[in-house]
Amino acid sequence: MDTEALTTRGQAGSSEGPGEADVLVLGAGIIGVCVAASLAMRGKSVVIIDRRAPGEETSYGNAGLIQREGVYPYGFPHDFGALLRYGMNRTIDAHYHLSALLTIAPFLYRYWRHSQVRSHDAIARQYATLIVHCVDEHLAMADAAGARDLLRGNGWMKAFRSERARDQQFAEAERWRGEFGLSYRTLTPEALAEAEPFLVPGLAGALHWTDPWTVTDPHALVLAYMRLAEQHGVRFVQANAGSLAPHGSGWRVQAPGGPLTARDAVVALGPWADTLTHALGYDLPLAVKRGYHMHYRPAGEARLNHPVLDVERGYFLAPMRQGIRLTTGAEFALRDAPRSPVQLGRAEPIARDFFPLGERLEPQPWMGARPCTPDMLPIIGPAPRHHHLWFAFGHAHHGLTLGPVTGRLVADMVTGETPFVDPTPFRATRFS
Known part of the structure; x- marks a missing residue:
């Protein structure tokens, strides 16, 4: 990202009325906020619209990872043993609502097909x-927002209970290093105990991904990026x-203070995007993976130096x-179904x-819904059948990771600049 662009506000839109703008951004999660900020820093007048305050939905709760190593989006398992375990519906990393299966079965089938090895390899490329741009784009935006204190550059770890799982993932990491230039360290049990002395003894070692950065408060980061956007005129x-x-050659949204109009509109509504796109005549295969989190006080003097995944659990x-923060895996359910934090209980x-946790710090678990496509790629780009309408949703587990990247890419396209990443693989037309 060009850091000069992050500190230079243009003058476009200065004569517009209170209900007019160049761009309406629908959705105030990490994606919508980054899109709005990136457009405003190109000189566009922007209004961001949401039913909740910025960052209060899915972007509020996540593992806080900027996953530079996350070149392979999370796929559907093809191993028979894993499928059998998940089918019994007793695991922590996956859970499903039996009542939802008939509705989501077509999505799951397409998800399973795209997760086959050859297809998954192509998707990863x-x-x-x-x-590849996620860390640099976050650092540039965080610096401009004065929020660098929320980011840590020490990576995250996968801890293993068995040598079999450890060796399999060490081999996979080495393959990814050769293909994608990723960096990692392998930790012996002794090295893991030195790096994380409060983890349970007897672990088989760890894989330390060193390229990713982590966020100590994802909601605070969204708010910092929102303040940056507001400094550049975003309302x-x-x-x-x-x-x-549609409104003339542009778009209109009804608001309590009167209608809001603009030439361009960007749909960044995350798991609610399909409600709007369906009303506009689009049939996009969007589903959700729900997830839960809870915060705990560390017991006694215990400390955790890195985010850690207990791989086998x-x-x-x-x-x-x-x-x-304890976060669970994926819950396959209808988006608006009642909460069922059974994975957290497990x-x-x-x-x-595994780690000395003290008491819970909230009365109820938090729940969010990750917007997912069957091919695991986000939908970013122009709407196929409407002029001046843009899509930016479907980021699944990597909304936080790809917020500033998506913001820059959408801003490139809306302003007619050459996209810094080829947007073709992410366009909605791939589902036609």
Whole structure:
């Protein structure tokens, strides 16, 4: 990212009325906020619209990883043993609502097909064109926002209970290093105990991904990026983004203070994007993976120096401002189904043995919904059948990771500049 562009505001749109702008950005999660900030720093007047305050939905809770190593999006397992385990519906890393299976079965089948080895390899090569920029784009935006203190550059770890799992993932990491230039360290049990002295003894070692950065408070980071956007003239309006409709050669949203109009509109509504796109005549295969988190006080003098995945058990611990955050894997359910944090209940006693957790710090678990496509790639680019309408959603587990990258790419396209990443693999037309 050009850091000069992050500190220079243009003058476009200065004569517009209170309900007019160049661009309406629908959605105030990490993607929408980064899109709005990137456009405003190109001189566009922008209004960002959401029913909730910025960062209060899915972007509020996640593992806090900027996953430079995440070139392979999370696929559907093809191993028979794993499928059998998941089918029994008793694991921590995956859970499903039986009542939802008939509805989501077509999505799951396409997801399974795209996760086959040859297809997954091809998807990773396309996905890597976005992932390669994630750390640099975050650092540039965080510096401009004065939020560098929220980022840590010491990577994250996968801890192993068995030598078999360890050796398999060491070999995979070496293959990824050769193909994608990723960096990592292998830790013996002794080295792991030195790096994380409060983890349970007897682990088989760890894989330390050293390229990623981590975030100590993802919600605070969204708010910092929102303040940066506001410094460049972005206005936030709390309204129903689902009221978007064509208006002349542009777009209009109904708001409590009167209609908002603009030539361009960007749909960045995450798991709610398909509600709007369906109303506009699009049939995009979007589903959700729900996830939960809870914060805990470290017991006694215990400390966690890195985010750590307990690989064979399938939960994640991350040191956050609020405490130690325990996050669960994927829950396959309908987006608006009642909360069912059974994975958190399964994980908590195991996590307490893995690391000395104290009491819970919230009365109820947090839940969010990750917007997912069956080919694991986000949808970024122009709407196929509408002029001046743009899509930016479907980032699954990597919304935080790809926020600034997506913001820059969308800003390139909206302003007519040459995209810094080829957007072709991410366009909605691939589902036609």
